[in-house]
Amino acid sequence: MATDGNSRVHLPVLEGNTAEPPRRRHPPWIKATLPTKPAYFELRAMVKELQLHTVCESASCPNIGECWTRRALTIMILGDICTRSCRFCDVTTGRPLPPDPDEPRRVAEMLGRLQLEHTVITCVDRDDLPDFGAAHWAETIRRVKEACPAMTLEVLVGDFKGNTDHADVVLDADPDVFAHNLETVPRLSRQVRVQASYPRSYKILEHARRRGAVTKTGLMLGLGETRDEVVAVLHELAGLGVEIVTLGQYLAPSKQHLPLDRYVHPDEFADLEQVARDAGIVHVVSGPLVRSSYHADGQAALVRSLRKR
Numbered sequence: 001m002a003t004d005g006n007s008r009v010h011l012p013v014l015e016g017n018t019a020e021p022p023r024r025r026h027p028p029w030i031k032a033t034l035p036t037k038p039a040y041f042e043l044r045a046m047v048k049e050l051q052l053h054t055v056c057e058s059a060s061c062p063n064i065g066e067c068w069t070r071r072a073l074t075i076m077i078l079g080d081i082c083t084r085s086c087r088f089c090d091v092t093t094g095r096p097l098p099p100d101p102d103e104p105r106r107v108a109e110m111l112g113r114l115q116l117e118h119t120v121i122t123c124v125d126r127d128d129l130p131d132f133g134a135a136h137w138a139e140t141i142r143r144v145k146e147a148c149p150a151m152t153l154e155v156l157v158g159d160f161k162g163n164t165d166h167a168d169v170v171l172d173a174d175p176d177v178f179a180h181n182l183e184t185v186p187r188l189s190r191q192v193r194v195q196a197s198y199p200r201s202y203k204i205l206e207h208a209r210r211r212g213a214v215t216k217t218g219l220m221l222g223l224g225e226t227r228d229e230v231v232a233v234l235h236e237l238a239g240l241g242v243e244i245v246t247l248g249q250y251l252a253p254s255k256q257h258l259p260l261d262r263y264v265h266p267d268e269f270a271d272l273e274q275v276a277r278d279a280g281i282v283h284v285v286s287g288p289l290v291r292s293s294y295h296a297d298g299q300a301a302l303v304r305s306l307r308k309r
């Protein structure tokens with residue numbers, strides 16, 4: 001999916017959720033909440049009615065039971081087929097359909113009905129489009145802001161192949177948070193995010209920051225990275241001025257995806273959270289089940305205060 005790591009999709013599944021689940025059992029700190037509450041089923045029905053896609057479903061996110069019960073979801077625009085083939089991601093790779101011009105309206109209708117305080121929208125990567133989907137993004141942001149003027153809106157975007165003119169089309173629509181995920185450390189980037197590059201991702205984040213946007217990124221741990229490598233990235237991100245960082249455990253969606261190197265203990269997540277804060281990153285969410293959109297719905301006040309600065 002669009003994740004050039006934009007994980008946007010970062011959410012591989014728990015054991016038992018795929019046709020060929022990994023044999024390894026998850027440690028006790030990785031537990032999914034089963035979706036049983038009416039709110040979950042109501043949200044699912046609404047997504048279906050409005051013919052929308054969510055990364056929660058497409059990436060088989062283990063948090064879907066918990067998040068959707070709170071009506072927190074991450075809508076995925078520009079279709080559900082990605083032109084990239086990141087090896088951690090469960091979104092289908094292939095040749096996508098042309099963008100649906102009615103999709104921005106339906107996204108706005110969905111969010112208008114939900115009356116959320118904050119939401120995250122992401123997309124599949126659209127390297128087949130001349131602007132990589134930037135105009136469709138801008139239209140979606142405009143429609144959503146019209147429908148939900150009080151809501152803060154976070155967009156989790158691709159790297160636009162490093163083209164800052166296309167990133168500017170999205171930034172001009174004035175999202176409240178501009179997020180782009182690095183997914184892993186530089187040494188593993190080529191292996192994990194096959195078509196992406198670290199310099200390109202840094203360029204897009206730095207450009208957004210220079211334009212005054214609130215910026216956010218996320219990394220998955222457990223892919224073979226060392227603590228020193230993660231610490232180095234956190235310091236670089238602080239240097240770029242990135243304000244929000246998420247750190248979560250990688251879980252292989254299937255045997256065909258990149259294998260898990262190791263489970264990272266919650267204490268290590270806590271340690272890295274402190275490292276990131278000490279480096280100067282304003283808001284850090286770090287833990288085994290953290291995904292770039294996990295509990296983002298509670299960040300409206302933070303985002304407003306960051307925007308004022």
Ligand code: SF4
Binds near residue numbers: 055056073074292293
């Ligand atoms: S963590 Fe994000 S992708 Fe996963 S269910 Fe929650 S909102 Fe959806």
